Amino acid sequence: MDTQWITDFVQMQGASFVINLVAALAIFVIGRWVVKLLHGFAIKAMQRGRLDPLLVKFLGNILFALMMVFVVLAAISQIGIQTTSLIAVLGAAGLAVGLALQGSLANFAAGVLVIIFRPYKIGDYVEGGGVSGTIDDVQIFTTELRTPDNRKIIVPNGQMMSGAITNYSSHDTRRVDLVVGVGYDDDIDTVRRVLESVVADDPRVLADPAPNIRMSAMGDSSVNWIVRPWVQAADYWDVFWEMTEEIKRRFDAEGISIPFPQRDVHVYHHPEKADEASLER
Known part of the structure; x- marks a missing residue:
């Protein structure tokens, strides 16, 4: 063959x-x-x-x-x-x-949205997905955050993008919101003068927008004032804590009281019922 x-x-x-x-x-x-x-x-x-x-x-x-x-x-x-x-x-x-891998693909799609629309970036302090902290890294599937006490939190991007995201670092300035309660016997003009002095003496407070100091409510135990100065975002917490402390010092020096919650109790005495109770004994 x-x-x-x-x-x-x-x-x-x-x-x-x-x-x-x-x-x-x-x-x-x-x-x-x-x-x-x-x-x-x-x-x-x-x-x-x-x-x-x-x-x-x-x-x-x-x-x-x-x-x-x-x-x-x-x-x-x-x-x-x-x-x-x-x-x-x-x-x-x-x-x-x-x-x-439906869950992973959902996180991937959310990661693409984060990268394209940039609701936050590295270094921003945000609140979202049930956690809050400073953004350390943004990856395709996850976002890494660092808490103020230096803990690392890894959150799936799908969880971050599934709800509202509060970005505290997106703007250069922030408003400090303080609520101060004083006694009903304290002079209104004196309280206003002291609060305006505290705000004016802090060099970190911005002139524009102007601070807002108003008597906001007459509560059950105190007259409540709002103190709302504007500061640079990086100075927010320092101003919040230090201004609260300074207000307490100035109030003590001026004799302005900061009342604690209290309630008036009225006791009524009924002689007839008291006599009936003694007879029953």
């Missing part, structure tokens, strides 16, 4: 496969080099556009991954593998993985 044609066919097919394999490797190597080049150009363009560094990194990684997918598919197609079937298999696998 003449097997020469079989040998020639195998050799021809082998040579063709080797040529295609070399071409596929060349496509992959050159394509990867071109992808790196385009990726670098894209990163520089986004940096020149002064985009957020985290957004630049995120978009750069996505762009690199998408271009590499095209390169790999082109290389596989050169070998002779049908990419249509491969794409269908990858799509089905991606669907199965997506169903199994």
Whole structure:
């Protein structure tokens, strides 16, 4: 039996496969080099556009991954593998993985929203997702916060974006809200003068917007005053604590009382009922 044609066919097919394999490797190597080049150009363009560094990194990684997918598919197609079937298999696998990782995908989507819309950035003090603290890092799936007592809290981005987010650092200035209670017997003009003096003597208080000092309510046990000066956001807590302490000192010096909650109790005596009770004994 003449097997020469079989040998020639195998050799021809082998040579063709080797040529295609070399071409596929060349496509992959050159394509990867071109992808790196385009990726670098894209990163520089986004940096020149002064985009957020985290957004630049995120978009750069996505762009690199998408271009590499095209390169790999082109290389596989050169070998002779049908990419249509491969794409269908990858799509089905991606669907199965997506169903199994719904929570992670939700956190990923929330991370994309955080990076695009920037409700907070690194260094901001925020309250959201049931926690509060300073933003230390923003990643695709999680956000890391540092509490005032130096604890690290890692919150899924889906949890952070599922409710209201209060960003205390988004503006340069903040208003300090103090409520001060004085006695009903204290002179109103004296109280106002002392509070205005305390606010005016603090150099951290801004002139614009002007501080607001008003008698706000007559409570059960005290006359309540609001003291609302504006300060730089970085000075908020220092002014809050130190101004509260200074108000107490000035009130003591001026003889202004700070009443504690109290209630008047009226006791009524009924002689007839008292006599009946003694007779029963």
